[in-house]
Amino acid sequence: MAKMRVLMVVSAEPELKRSAMAMAAGDTGSASLRRAPSRLPGTIDLDPTYAAVPIARVGITPSVALATASAAPAFIVRGHIDEARLNTPAGHQVFADPGIHPFITCGDSPAIGTAATVRQRLGIAALKKRGLTGKGAALAIMDTGINLAALQARGLKPNLNRQISYSPAGTKPTPGKYPIGHGSMSAFDALITAPEATLLDFPILNPATDDTGLAGFLSDATAAYSTLLTALRHGGKLAGKALVVSNSWGIYSAKDDFPKGHPGRYIDNPNHPFNIICGTLSRAGADILFAAGNCGKQCPDARCTSTRHTIMGANASSAVTTVAGVDCNNKRVGYSSIGPGIPGMSPTKPNFACYTHFSGSRPGIPDTGTSTSTPVLAGCIAALRTKLKPEKLSPADLARELRTDAIHPGYPAGWNAEIGYGIVQPQATAKRLDL
């Protein structure tokens, strides 16, 4: 027979007063009930560990003045009852005592933790002691462009490679000098975990590409990736170096794409040119990270038209690492898109989770979205790449190593649709690999 937890109101008697007074005095050790109230129905199994709570009312109006341990006419006690006998305690009313849970973090929730909290959670000090700071690794921020002065104003000392950059056709590249915005946030978040990595500024979402707001076209991303590919290949400016590519973008709705079943569709088609070049760049040794998206079912972004199969396109490619978001309490944020990936692409998406929704690049405003968790994890990988070049461990192999050490509080071992294989623990991976 299923037992339900319930609350009951019973008339005052000395043991209830004693329990409540002990609790009020802070003496929790002796606040437990030593015997059941005399008028407690036999169908209720008392929970003696729950101290009696004084309650008073005049008519139906609660009275604070009367609700003291010494003067209250009645007390609340807690117990269990067989579900089938819920209606039988004659003359007594039982009240539900349902489980309560913390509200899940949503877009309008205040920040949880700071950049320092993220560093602490990810063991960045331990990585630094091992010399894993991202030094020598290139970290491409595929975004709206970086404002270097804004990063410096926040106390960072960013390295920027101005020779390897990109701008959409018809615009002149000005790496490090773009308006402060989403790209600067992404760069800041990457540098939390890889402070000495060298940034590459790739403004594929330059506001100038579209007068309707922050947007670009997938063709711009394709051309930008080609620039990276050329640099990474033999004889290129990044040849032999580690390259980590952070992508905090995607498409929010299948309606932005060709219709379902069209052979040229993007979101579920590994043969789309952009999905092809992701594979090529990954095989060339680049660690590519994509945001899972912000269409989680608890509080999806207003632009989402669905909360099912919303990890799509390159964000669901087997050639990339897809990143969900958790807050600094290790709880998934409600807007983080839930897997699996869209049919046609890799099902086991997201791959990992990392931290978001903390106070970081902008005072008083949280860095939010899987836009934030992605560069934070990209920085972790850049840090590991300080001493772990891709010719020694490929991007896919490094992802497998991260899986071994990831934690998944509240989830069973293995992959799950909310946080993938779990929250990365780069310091544990560095230690295990003896970096």
Add this chain to the structure above:
Amino acid sequence: MPDRGPFVLMTVELPGRATLRAAARRLRIAERHLDTNYGVVPLDPDNALFSVRVAAEGAADAGSAAFSDPKIRPMR
């Protein structure tokens, strides 16, 4: 990009010189339909695979598949 009309992406194998003219010939599209600003973008150079951006009206006559070029947005 100023005054951008509807475009699609197309993939093309170019074992020889990767030029717009070669791409247009291979795709059987008039060269004027190819976006010259975009050029010929390597997708998988080891397999001589490239991409071009084509005006949607021009791609309609092509024998090869046209791929979508959707807008992309930040996940903030």
